[in-house]
Amino acid sequence: MEKHPITGMEKRLITGIGLHSAAIIAFQLALMxxxxxxQWHHFAYxxxxxxxxxxxxxxxLLALARKKLLHWSPWLVPALMTLSGLLMMVVFQAARLEMFRFDVYLLFSDRSQFPILAANYLxxxxxxxxxxxxxxxVFxxxxxxxxTYYFSNLLGSGVGGLLILVLSGAIHPLHAPPLIGLLSVGGGLISMRPGSRYGLIAFxxxxxxxxxxxxxxxASLPLSEYKGLSRTLNLPETSVVYSExxxxxxxxxxxxxALRYAPALSLAYTGAIPVKKQVFVNGDMYGVIPRHDPDASSHILDHTTMALPYVMADREKVLVLRPGPGSAVSQALLSGARRVDAVFENGGVFRLMQTRYAEASGNLMHQDRLHARNIQxxxxxxxxxxxxxxxxxLPLLESFGGTAGLNALREDYSLTKEAFQLMWEALSPGGVIxxxxxxxxxARTTLKLMATLVExxxxxxxxxxxxxxxxIRSWxxxxxxxxxxxLTELEVARTRSFGERMYFDPALLPDIQEEERTRFNMIEEASLLAxxxxxxxxxxxxERDYGFVIDPSTDDRPYFSQFLRLKHIPRLSETFGQDNVPFLELGYLIVVVTLVQSLLLALLLIILPLLRLRRSPRRKSGTLLYFGALGLGYMFAEIILIQRFVLYLGHPVYALSAVISTMLIAxxxxxxxxGRINIPQASIQRVALVxxxxxxxxxxxxxxxxxxxxPAPLFVKTLLSLVIIAIPAFFMGMMFPLGIRFLAAYDHSQIPxxxxxxxxxSVISTSLATLIAVESGFRIVMLVAFGSYLLACACFFFGKWFFRTPVGEKIPG
Amino acid sequence: MYYLGLKFLLLTGCLLGYGTAAAQRDPYEAERRQMVRTQLQARDIHHRATLRAMGTVPRHLYVPAAQQRFAYQDRPLPIGYGQTISQPYIVGYMTQIIRPEARHNVLEIGTGSGYQAAVLAEIVDQVHTIEIVPELGQTARRVLGQHYDNVRVKTGDGYYGWEEAGPFDAIVVTAAAEYIPPPLVEQLKDGGKMIIPVGSPFQVQLLMLVEKKGSDITTRTLMPVRFVPFTRASQDQ
Incomplete structure (x- = not known):
């Protein structure tokens, strides 16, 4: 039991650690x-x-120079906190300098990018x-x-997670680090000893x-020149007119x-393509602001393949999912539907269309027949x-020219088998998806979509x-x-007639004839239709033999845009050329690279202190396994809870904040x-089993x-989420301090x-968990977390083997 | 087979002849010859006029100074303003596929550095080219003006085409867009061809050939094109 009374200085140090920990987690999320x-999300990762x-x-470093660092700690700890805070304020700005600038796209093609990448890492x-x-x-x-100290560290980290949630809705992301850095600097100030203040106060x-x-x-960011926003702003007389x-x-x-929107417009269309404002989210194209004209006889999208369902039959009640800023909603209204429900997932864009751009969009969001909601x-x-x-x-999937697989690891619960089942159930007897x-x-997206519909x-x-x-297929x-x-004969006939008018070819119909499938749009590589x-x-x-993953995604593996099979990389290299393979799915490969580099560096960092620890006669395998298992198990559980709650709470940002903050605080x-537990060793086994x-x-x-x-109301779900997350997190939080207390008695030199x-x-497990989730599903990741805690239990159950002491000494606790 | 071999020898001889004469004043002559041999002929670019044009046009003059040493490599290069000069193979393929002839009037959308226009100008009577970025348009006009009197460069939005200069036997769109502007289809002659790359520079690219025949307009999606990403534009800014 921790019986030592806490002094005033220690109270200040505990507070300082809390503030500093809040800064570290908030900075990590802001940097992300x-x-x-x-650049892109995976590169941030x-x-x-x-x-x-x-x-x-x-x-x-602590293992190698423990005595000196502890000796200097009264001034070193506050100085390090302050230094860390200062660096938080400046590193992102420094990364904008020419010497640090590079592009993730070029990593796989231009070796000169590697030193710049290393400089960024540093x-x-x-x-x-x-x-x-x-x-x-301090630990x-x-x-x-x-x-007590670990409590302060975790509590501060939890608060830091919430802080960034508040900041990101209020200020430009570029302005978050200078504010966050102040927290660490404040932590350093509080942690100073009374006598050592003057120099550090100046600091x-x-x-x-x-x-x-x-x-x-x-507040301007040096975007990658390959980001959609950068490329758009290169056009003359083009500028950002609103930013939030x-x-x-x-x-x-x-x-x-020169900004227009008409995806794969029919070549039979002879009118003008209207100029539209474009909306970008995090520098990526999100859609265009439509101009709804209730009196218009047709919509520009009526000249694309997306008009097919409206041409086949009249639709009374239409549900439009994720319409971006709303072009598809405008099309549905103009089709004559009696009622249109629209589900907007991005709250910011939803509000923008209701308020600032309401007039510019012809009051689209205020049409009588429209019921628009901001919900997942x-x-x-x-x-x-x-x-x-x-x-x-559903919205138009993929993007023109492809995304190089940058969305590969984005969980998309609206395109899983389970989501399509819900859609099917929501359809009237004659209804269509x-x-x-x-x-x-x-071909990947097209085939996975087809497989999902057939299933x-x-x-x-x-x-x-x-x-x-x-x-129906256009160019x-x-x-x-x-x-x-x-499908009725009339619907089939209308599909054919629509294709004829628009120079589109039917790709699938109950009575399809081979010759009509490539009448207007021929494909040199005809395998798509086959x-x-x-x-x-x-x-x-x-689905089993194809070079890419094209079987439907599920709630357990909700990665609709993930197609790459790692085992097929050699085959793909042969077909498409080694230089091209990375661009088939950059997002997934970056995670693999991340795992490899983390493993190599982590091995180095774990092995290096062993040179120093070799002098200790006490066995170290228990420490390696126990603390390794905790790092892995905790992160695996955290990542899976985040993934699960994306579906539950509706948005990754909410899930991330709720899970991280609740877990850390609990x-x-x-x-x-x-601290109230007397005998760490015996307790560890019980807690690990729980x-x-x-x-x-x-x-x-x-x-x-x-x-x-x-379907439960949000407050019920929020409450339930907190309970689900907090229960395991509470017990998981006991294991690290119990282990450290055990080590303090067993071999103090092993603590660092x-x-x-x-x-x-912890770092390795973030990319490892993602890889396992993609390859085998969330359940397996959770099972590995379960196994990790069993291993932690085993370290003490078989303590005599893992924590062997010199002859004559007993294992403490 | 024998005939093809003979054609190859004659063509190589022709290019070699040009190279010998120009080698002293053109330090990139050997590289250009190798480019034609290894990047074009080896990949089934066999249209004689195209090969001759690409063996003639000094590609290194159409890239920024800092990129000149890479000019004949098998990859696109940055030319600033987020634009690129296509890799030689793409230029060769797109030129070959429209089957340009001396009497043709060709429109290019997306002048960029002017290289594709220069290759076309070696073959056809008239080349009209439009660039949307004013700075690129000015540079291209200057460079092309030094070598060709059959190329007209206009700065503006390629969406509208060049009505007063049309109709065109062929249109080469070098910057892909997610729609094909109706005015371009309108300005294409009956029997004319339009070639468009589909896909971003980093993808396994496809090319699309649009053909106008009477009242029908058809498209043909052509072979995937090997592509190597380029180095960052800011390095030469």
Missing amino acids: QLISMV MIISVAMLGFGASGT LFFLPFFFGALAIGI IQHARSIG NILALAISLFMLKQP PDIQGHIEVVQGP VRNFLANVPAGEYDMIA AVSSWIDYP TARQNGIARPADHIAA GTITFVLKKQA YLDLIMEGTSGL SGAGSLAS VAGILLAYTLLLTPLIRETL WAWGINGCL
Whole structure:
């Protein structure tokens, strides 16, 4: 039990650690957002994983120079916190300098990018390294009362997670780091001893001045030149006319005389294509602001394949899912639908269309027949009564020219088998699901879409899906229509006649003739149509043998845009050329690269201190396994809970904040409670078993629980989420301080190493968990987390083997 | 087979002849010859006029100074303003596919550095080219003006085409867009061809050939094109 009374200085130090920890987590999340805006999300992930190895590196340095660092700690800890805070303020701005600038796209083609990448790693590594070193010194110095300090660390981190949630909706992301850095500087100021203040106070005034200077800098980001926004702004007389920070991503509206929207427009169209303002979220194209004219006879989208469902039959009640800023909604209204429901997922864009751009869009959002809601697709579908809609329209998938697989690891619960099942149930007897896609090469999106539609039909008892699916193809897009009942002769005839008028070719019809499939739009590589036929037949095993993953995504593996099979890379290299393979799916490959680099660096950081620890006669395998298992298990559980709650709470930002903050705060409480436990060794086994038991139960029950309670009101779901997350987190939070207390008695010199191992494994597990989730599903990731805690238990159950002491000594506790 | 071999020898001889004469004043002559041989002929670019034109046009003059040493490599290069000069193979393929003839009037959308226009100008009577970025348009006009009197460069939005200069036997769109502007289809002669790359520079690219025959307009999606990403534009800004 931690019986040591806390002095005034220690109270200040505990507060300082809390503030500093809040800054570190808030900075990590802010950096993630900034790098995602300038480059792409996965690249942010790659940079930050190395930066977070700063925790592991701090452990290594502590293991190598423990005595000196502890000796200097009274002034070193506040100085490190302040230094870390200062670096937080400046590193992102420094990364804008020419010498640090590079592009993620070029990594796989231009070797000169590697030194620049390494320089970026180092730059972003520094604030985390110095920050973690301060925390590590304090933990080692106060190992016997670690529970209180660890509580402060976790509580601060939890608050930091919430802080960034508040900041990102209020200020430009570029202005967050200078404010966050002040927290660490404040932590340093509070942690100073009374006698050592003057020099450091001057340091703090300097920090304040730097922070103010950084806040004065213009809020503009040096975007990758390959980002959609950069390319658009290169056009003459084109500029950003509106910019707004938003919790779901920075929104920018761009205006220019050459900006038009007409995806794969029919070559029979002879009118003008209207100029439209474009909306970008985090520098990526989100859509165009439509100009709704209720008196117009047709919509520009009526000259694309997306008009097919409206041409086939009249639709009374239409549901439009994720229409971007609303072009598809305008099309649905002009089609004559009696009622149009629209589900907008991006709250910021939704509000923009209701207010600032209401007039510019012809008051689209205020049309009588429109019922627009800002809600996530799955949450909406969970509450739709059966048989409600005559048509459900999904957005145009993929993008013109492809995305190089940058969205590969984005969870998309609106395109899973389960989501399509909900859509099917929401259809009236004659209702249809309509979905369009850019035709990609090699075919992936189109085939996965087809496989999902066919499987939806089959699992609802349709023996011959070919009688229920129509598809039409232009030079660039394909639109599928899946009907609950069999297609009628009239619908088939209208499809043909529409194709004739627009120079489109029918791709799928119940009585399709081979010669009509390539009348207007010929394909040199005709395999696309053959593959569609094979999927329709359902007996070929194409999904299994194809070079890419094209079987439907599920709630357990909700990665609709993930296609790459790692084992097929050699085959793909042969077909498309080695240089091209990375661009088939950049997002996934970046995670693989991240894992490899994290593993290599982590191994180095774990092995290096062993040179120093070799002198200790006590066995170290227990420390390696126990703290490694904790780092891995905790992060695996956290990542899976985040993924699960994206579906539950509706948006990744909410899920991320709720899970991280609740877990950290609950773990902090667990850490504090662990101080009351007398015998760490015996308790560790019991606590580890409790955690393992909860995780096993979650593996089996969490998915059905979430599915059953999805329609519940948000406050009920929020409350339930907090309970689900907090229970395991409380017990998980006990395990690290209990382990440190055990080590304090067993072999104090191993504590910094344990801190480093825990940090390294936490980093490795983020990319490892993603890889396992993609390849095997969320359940397996949760099972690995369960296994990790069992391993942690085993370390002490078989303690005599793992923590062997010199002859004559007993294992403490 | 024998005939093809003979054609190859004659053509190579022709190019070699040109190279010998020009080698002293053109340090890139050997590289250009190799480019034609390894990047074009080896990949089934066999249209004689295209090969001759690409063996003649000094590509290095159409890239920024800092990129000149890479000019004949098998990849696109940045020319600033987020634009690129296409890799030689793409230029060769797009030129070959429209089957340009001396009497033709060709429109190019997206002048960029002017290289594609220069290759076309070696073959056809008239080339009209439109660039949307004013700075690129000015540079291209200057460089092309030094070598050709059959190329007209206009700065503006390619969407509208060049009505007063049409109709065109062929249209080469070098900058892909997610729609084909109706005025371009309008300005294409009956029997004319339009070639468009489909896909961003980093993808396995497709090319699309649009053909206008009477009242029908057809498209043909052509072979995937190997592509190597380019180095960053800002390096030479």
